[in-house]
Amino acid sequence: MxxxxxxxxxxxxxxxxxxxxxxxxxxxxxxAREALYDFGDGYSVCDYCAGRLDEIAKPSINGFLEDLAKFINVDAVRTVHGAREGKFAVVHALCKPGDTMVVDGNAHYTTHLAAERNGVNMVEVPNTGAPEYEITPEKYKETLENAIDEKGEIKLALLTHVDGDYGNLTDAAKIGKICQDAGVPVVLNCAYSMGRLPIDAKAMNMDFVVGSGHKSMAASGPIGVLGMTAEWEELLLQRSSRHAKKEIEMLGCTSRGAPIATLMASLPYVMERVSKWDEEVQQARNFVEKMEEIDGVVQVGVKPTQHDLVRFETPAFHEIAQKHPRRGFFLYEELKKRKIVGIKRGQTEWFKCSVYGMTPDQKDYVAGAFHEIAETALD
Amino acid sequence: MxxxxxxxxxxxxxxxxxxxxxxxxxxxxxxAREALYDFGDGYSVCDYCAGRLDEIAKPSINGFLEDLAKFINVDAVRTVHGAREGKFAVVHALCKPGDTMVVDGNAHYTTHLAAERNGVNMVEVPNTGAPEYEITPEKYKETLENAIDEKGEIKLALLTHVDGDYGNLTDAAKIGKICQDAGVPVVLNCAYSMGRLPIDAKAMNMDFVVGSGHKSMAASGPIGVLGMTAEWEELLLQRSSRHAKKEIEMLGCTSRGAPIATLMASLPYVMERVSKWDEEVQQARNFVEKMEEIDGVVQVGVKPTQHDLVRFETPAFHEIAQKHPRRGFFLYEELKKRKIVGIKRGQTEWFKCSVYGMTPDQKDYVAGAFHEIAETALD
Incomplete structure (x- = not known):
C-alpha cells in the first residue's frame, strides 16, 4: 500500500x-530546540535508566524535578502527559466510581472527562454570568458546603486557576483555604498559569497542582506536570506490589522522550519569563484598551484582564460579515493578508486571542490590523 | 533560584x-527529523483542529489513521501515549476492579501495571522455562480454560507478541483463536513487533492490538497505537455525555505534538522496513551464530531466534570478570572503547541486545568486538 x-x-x-x-x-x-534535536529519537532519555524515570541522572531528570518542585513549591512532582492526565491520575487515586467532586463552572472540558472516565459525579460552582463570568470564593464555599450537606462526603475539589474561555484568574489561595477548612483535598489546574505566572502551591493551600508543558511551559507536547504536598505522595506515587520501583498511577514511566527534554531545557527560560508576568499583564491590558477603541469590540471576563488570554465580543466584525462578499470568512482572510492567524475561519461574533510573548511592536501591529479591518473591510 | x-x-x-x-x-x-523540526512547538498539530484530534486534516491525521488502520488491519485506530497507555485504556474500558484477566508469563511489567492500576487480578500463563521460555498455545488454552472454570468469567486476555526478555515470537493467530473460541476478548501487545514485522490484527484473531511508536515505529516518544475491531469501537471510543466530540478513554485528545508528527512522517519508512523483516531475522540469526562461536556464549529463548532482540547467557564474560582488574565493568568498558554501547555497566552473566537496523558490516563489527574482547581482555 x-x-x-x-x-x-x-x-x-x-x-x-x-x-x-x-x-x-x-x-x-x-x-529547547537544541534539546529536541539531541533527544528526538524514540526513548532518548532512557539511556541511563535504572528503572525509575524520575531518578535518571543523565540527563538529570532528578535534578530537574528538584528544581521544578521548588519553582512551584510542592513536595513531590512528576511529569505526566499533560494537565488532563495529571487530573485523571488525581481523581483516579482519590475517588471511586460513584463518588462526587466539586469543580468550578469555568473548568476545562478535560476536567469533566477526567471525572467521567473515573465514573465520578461533579457538582459545579456556577460563575457569576455575563459579562464577568467570575468564579468567586463565596460561591465556591456555598456550593462546596451544600454539596457536603447533600452528599455526605466530597472526595475532591478542583479549581481552574486561569480558565480557557475568559482568562479569568481565580483567587486560588482563598478557595484553597475554603477547601482545606472543609477537609476536602483540592487540585489546581494551572494549564494556563504554570509557566506564565508564579505558582506557589503551598501559599495557595493546594494539595495538588497540574500544569501543561505544551500549553504554558515552552515544551513540545504532550507533557504535563503533577505536583503535590508530602501527605499525598504515598497514595499518588504508590509503588506496584510486583515491581517495586514502578509507580502505579504513572504506569511506571510517563514522559519517555523529546517532550521532557524540551521541558527541562526550557525551565530557565520559563522561570525568567514568569518573573516578568506583571509586565505581560500590563501589555495585555494595553492591548485590550486599543482593541476596545474599536466601536463594537468589548472584552468580556473580569476587567481589567489579569491574563494574556482575552475574550472579545465583536459585534463590529459581525455586522461587517453580514454585508461582506466573503461573509463570515472576511475577518480570517483580512487577518491572513496581514500575516495574522489564530482566529478561527468564519468566526466574527466573538473570539479569544492572546498576544503573549510578542514584542510590543508586534502587539501594536495586531491591534492596528484589527482597527484597519474594522475601518476598511467594506470599502 | x-x-x-x-x-x-x-x-x-x-x-x-x-x-x-x-x-x-x-x-x-x-x-521524521524534518517533521520534528516543523512540529516541535507545544500544540503544533492543533492549528486546524475542530475538536477531534483524529479528524484533523492539516496535517492529515485523519488520512494517516486510515493508512495505519490498513497497515495493521484493524477497523479503528487511535494514537495513545504508548503501548502501556493503550493497554490501560483497554483494561479500563472492559474490566471492573476485582475482575480477572489472563496474561502470558512473559508479559511486560506495564501489562501488570495496567491491570494493577485498574484493580484487576491476573492469571498468568507460565512459559516453558529454561532454555526456551516459550509461551505455547497449549498452555495458554489450558490456563484460560482453568481460569474460566475457577473464576466464572474472564473479562480479557492479553498476549505479548514479542516479549522484551527473550525476543520470543508467540503464535498470536492460534492463541487469538483460542481466546475467540472461549468468548474472551483478547489484546495483543505489539510493542516489539508493530513497526518491525507485519501485523495483521484480523488474521491473528485479535480484538485489540497496541504498538509503541518510540520502541518500534521510528517515532519520538511518547506515542503508541491502539487498534481495534469494529465491535469494540462503541465501547472504547465512547463519547462524553457532555462533550459530544470527545472520547472518554482518550481524555479528549492524546498525542498533541511532535510525537504524532514523527510517527506520521515515519510510516512510509516503517512500511518499507517491515517488508524486509525476513532479511532482518536472517541477519539476527547470523549474528547469534557468530556470537555463539565464542565458547561460553549461548542464546536463550526460542531457537533459531525469530526476532532481533536476543538474550545471551555469557559465562565466558562472567569468568573474565572474576579475574579482570576492572571486575564486572570490563565488558562495558571494552565495548565502549570500540564505540559500542547499550549493555549495562557491570553486567556480564547475561545480556540482551539487538543489532536491528545496523548495516551488515556494523553487525559483523559488533560480533567481532565480542570475539576480540573474549580473547584478549585478560592479556
Missing amino acids: ECQNYGLSRSIERENLNLNPLQRGGILPAA | ECQNYGLSRSIERENLNLNPLQRGGILPAA
Whole structure:
C-alpha cells in the first residue's frame, strides 16, 4: 500500500503572528530546540535508566524535578502527559466510581472527562454570568458546603486557576483555604498559569497542582506536570506490589522522550519569563484598551484582564460579515493578508486571542490590523 | 533560584553503535527529523483542529489513521501515549476492579501495571522455562480454560507478541483463536513487533492490538497505537455525555505534538522496513551464530531466534570478570572503547541486545568486538 500525503509541514508560526492562546505559551526557545534535536529519537532519555524515570541522572531528570518542585513549591512532582492526565491520575487515586467532586463552572472540558472516565459525579460552582463570568470564593464555599450537606462526603475539589474561555484568574489561595477548612483535598489546574505566572502551591493551600508543558511551559507536547504536598505522595506515587520501583498511577514511566527534554531545557527560560508576568499583564491590558477603541469590540471576563488570554465580543466584525462578499470568512482572510492567524475561519461574533510573548511592536501591529479591518473591510 | 545543569546533550546514538533493544526501533529517519523540526512547538498539530484530534486534516491525521488502520488491519485506530497507555485504556474500558484477566508469563511489567492500576487480578500463563521460555498455545488454552472454570468469567486476555526478555515470537493467530473460541476478548501487545514485522490484527484473531511508536515505529516518544475491531469501537471510543466530540478513554485528545508528527512522517519508512523483516531475522540469526562461536556464549529463548532482540547467557564474560582488574565493568568498558554501547555497566552473566537496523558490516563489527574482547581482555 501507498501512504497518503499527510502535508507534514508547518510554517504558520514562522511566517505569521499567531493569536491562538493555545499556541502562545508552547513556543520553544533556542535551548529547547537544541534539546529536541539531541533527544528526538524514540526513548532518548532512557539511556541511563535504572528503572525509575524520575531518578535518571543523565540527563538529570532528578535534578530537574528538584528544581521544578521548588519553582512551584510542592513536595513531590512528576511529569505526566499533560494537565488532563495529571487530573485523571488525581481523581483516579482519590475517588471511586460513584463518588462526587466539586469543580468550578469555568473548568476545562478535560476536567469533566477526567471525572467521567473515573465514573465520578461533579457538582459545579456556577460563575457569576455575563459579562464577568467570575468564579468567586463565596460561591465556591456555598456550593462546596451544600454539596457536603447533600452528599455526605466530597472526595475532591478542583479549581481552574486561569480558565480557557475568559482568562479569568481565580483567587486560588482563598478557595484553597475554603477547601482545606472543609477537609476536602483540592487540585489546581494551572494549564494556563504554570509557566506564565508564579505558582506557589503551598501559599495557595493546594494539595495538588497540574500544569501543561505544551500549553504554558515552552515544551513540545504532550507533557504535563503533577505536583503535590508530602501527605499525598504515598497514595499518588504508590509503588506496584510486583515491581517495586514502578509507580502505579504513572504506569511506571510517563514522559519517555523529546517532550521532557524540551521541558527541562526550557525551565530557565520559563522561570525568567514568569518573573516578568506583571509586565505581560500590563501589555495585555494595553492591548485590550486599543482593541476596545474599536466601536463594537468589548472584552468580556473580569476587567481589567489579569491574563494574556482575552475574550472579545465583536459585534463590529459581525455586522461587517453580514454585508461582506466573503461573509463570515472576511475577518480570517483580512487577518491572513496581514500575516495574522489564530482566529478561527468564519468566526466574527466573538473570539479569544492572546498576544503573549510578542514584542510590543508586534502587539501594536495586531491591534492596528484589527482597527484597519474594522475601518476598511467594506470599502 | 538557579537551575541545575541537566546535562542536556545526547551523542550516544551519533557516536556509537547502540545494542540496547529499546533504542533500536525508535531511531528517526530523515523525514521524521524534518517533521520534528516543523512540529516541535507545544500544540503544533492543533492549528486546524475542530475538536477531534483524529479528524484533523492539516496535517492529515485523519488520512494517516486510515493508512495505519490498513497497515495493521484493524477497523479503528487511535494514537495513545504508548503501548502501556493503550493497554490501560483497554483494561479500563472492559474490566471492573476485582475482575480477572489472563496474561502470558512473559508479559511486560506495564501489562501488570495496567491491570494493577485498574484493580484487576491476573492469571498468568507460565512459559516453558529454561532454555526456551516459550509461551505455547497449549498452555495458554489450558490456563484460560482453568481460569474460566475457577473464576466464572474472564473479562480479557492479553498476549505479548514479542516479549522484551527473550525476543520470543508467540503464535498470536492460534492463541487469538483460542481466546475467540472461549468468548474472551483478547489484546495483543505489539510493542516489539508493530513497526518491525507485519501485523495483521484480523488474521491473528485479535480484538485489540497496541504498538509503541518510540520502541518500534521510528517515532519520538511518547506515542503508541491502539487498534481495534469494529465491535469494540462503541465501547472504547465512547463519547462524553457532555462533550459530544470527545472520547472518554482518550481524555479528549492524546498525542498533541511532535510525537504524532514523527510517527506520521515515519510510516512510509516503517512500511518499507517491515517488508524486509525476513532479511532482518536472517541477519539476527547470523549474528547469534557468530556470537555463539565464542565458547561460553549461548542464546536463550526460542531457537533459531525469530526476532532481533536476543538474550545471551555469557559465562565466558562472567569468568573474565572474576579475574579482570576492572571486575564486572570490563565488558562495558571494552565495548565502549570500540564505540559500542547499550549493555549495562557491570553486567556480564547475561545480556540482551539487538543489532536491528545496523548495516551488515556494523553487525559483523559488533560480533567481532565480542570475539576480540573474549580473547584478549585478560592479556
